[in-house]
Amino acid sequence: MMTQPPFLISGDGLAIVSPASIINPDYVKGAVERLESWPLGVSVSLHCLGESGVYSGTVDERTDDFRNALHTPEVKAILCSRGGYGTVHLLDRLADDVARNPKWIIGFSDISALHALCVSRGIMSLHAPMCKHLTAEPADDRCTQYLRQILFGQIPEYHEKPHPLNRQGEGRGMLVGGNLAVLCGLIGTPYDIFRPGSVLFIEDIAEAPYKIERMLYQLKLAGRLASLSGLIVGRFTEYTENEGLGGTLYELIYRLVEEYDYPVCFDFPVGHVSDNLPLIEGAEVLFSVGKESVDLAFCIK
Template identity: 50%
Template sequence: MSNLIFPPYLQEGDRVIILSPSSKIDKSFLRGATKRLKSWGLEVVLAKNAGSANGTYAGSIRQRVKDLQDAMDDEKAKVIFCSRGGYGVVHLMDKLNFTKFKKHPKWLIGFSDITALHNLFQQNGFASLHAPMARHLTVEPEDDFCAQALKDILFGNAINGEEAFNYVCPAHKLNHKGTGAGILRGGNLSVFYGLRGTPYDIPAEGTILFIEDVGERPHAVERMMYNLKLGGILEKLSGLIIGQFTEYEENKSLGKDLYGALADLVKEYDYPICFNFPVGHVTMNVPLINGAQVTLEVGNKEVKLSFNTDKG
């Protein structure tokens, strides 16, 4: 699908619904996110079960489905803000109805386990925002780059300004130089991998794929990447963005570090490949429009990811 629908950009007074579709969350982060979003001039509504707990989850499957469905159906809401990731979104995937959402589309925001919802929303024809969640908006300062970038995207400031909306980061020694254009898709590697072979898998052709993960051992990451390689996914991409892999022990069990092992795995492809992009379970987790047309330029000194956000 090449023409995904962008939900409308925000105006002051628009409604944001905060919900917790997967793991339970510390209520202080709900309060912090509410405060930050209100400071942007938005009306903030907490879903009924946003702060609930059922084992490790934020409520039962039924409660989490109802919160998300109610938010999707809300005619006045413009944003569905996921409070956190953590395992649990997969419970909801086949239980949601997009009939009313398609009449009143809204931005979905989140990352990590929320990758599954990004895939689902793209499958239904809508772009969404892979971006920081409640903890980030609570603990990071007012001038935090990623929070400000999220605000600018939501309000169309980054989109409608004279300068192109793009991110620039330093080059990495393992990068493959070149330029590629396509639709930006991806997110958390293990979540994306878990949807392979389902209706919620993403198409490879014409895709600029970005990946990140947390707490996965190097050989597990390599195994998942071999699935993409042997499944014919990697060879069809238009570009690959390898983000941050964190909270694991770099023991060189693969004979080299993780990035080195991944570089060997993708060395045969002639499209642009970027290592160490600022996306993942880190403070510098830049908001990315999942489903947007982008251009990836990997040069000698820097990498530039540019968004073509023409909704026409």
């Protein structure tokens, strides 16, 4: 059983924190303006705009910011300003705080580690765009609008275009996933996100195809791929195809899961792209891959 954090109402508080890398202040400013227009009461954590080497703050500072947001009653959701690297430093420190204070934690990329923490503690979270997207994209951007709708309890259904490599079928299970490199780094830890019967979504940035294949072979050899109810292959960006490996990246992934009988879709709009659909991690989903459409429905109210 997963705990669903309370949905927001107008005027609720939302805190912006930086659990990993340094953030451009202009992106935080833009996100504040967008979120206040919804309307929400937005606060910016003490070290959100800080700098400690490549991080927004020391481990203690970043932990304190996140912990304060979790323990502040007025704050109903926490938006991570950006990813980068560094979230893994906070997992053991925040595990109990997250479990005792279920709130919507929002972000993607390196924030996949926090989503894994939430799953480990039985809390739903929101894999979704962050400050840069809220600043750079127009108000009517569909991902921005879906994020707003979900936070306020209006749950969308997604109907996306098919891909030639898709394998048709239907699956049902708990939705988990995120950045592939981050998730593979958590295998064998208390924050291992791979559960039998799950619908898994994956994406990554600046990883060579052979590295992606190696990570997926790790999952295959560990039995993680065989136990899925469905696989959503998102967008992989900033890499160069290497046909010497025997095909495109998507073709390599297709062959890796060819022996399984669950539905698989490719090029789903999730990842380091502007069209990055918000996904509710920890929610039960119905996942259907057909000739004309790829459909994803969240089984929550």
